[in-house]
Amino acid sequence: MSQRALFFYTTLGCSLCEKAKPEIWPLLEKFDLRLQPVDIADDEELTRLFGWSIPVVGLGEVEDVLCWPFTTSELASWLSARLS
Known part of the structure; x- marks a missing residue:
């Protein structure tokens, strides 16, 4: 079974997006997710x-994002509230 995607809505040059990545990385393996960037x-x-x-x-x-x-x-x- 393939990993579920965690969509990461971003755009080129988004400095806040770079700050968010270290908050996200530790959870990808824990929840068996792959990060899927989406350029808005x-x-x-x-x-x-x-x-x-x-x-x-x-x-x-x-409609359901963080x-x-x-x-x-x-x-x-x-994530726990949505994936458990």
Whole structure:
């Protein structure tokens, strides 16, 4: 079975996105996820939804996401609630 994706909504030159990655990395193996970057600049709807809040992580439903700022423990709680 292939790993489930943790979508990482970002765009080129996003400095906050770089700050978010160390919060995300420790949880990928724990939850058996792979990080799937999504450039919001490539999608008008994603730009409208997340243009002011990136980085944003989610499991595929754009209505259910976690926006920056978040800590590793906050992300772990968010993931646990959705993956358990």
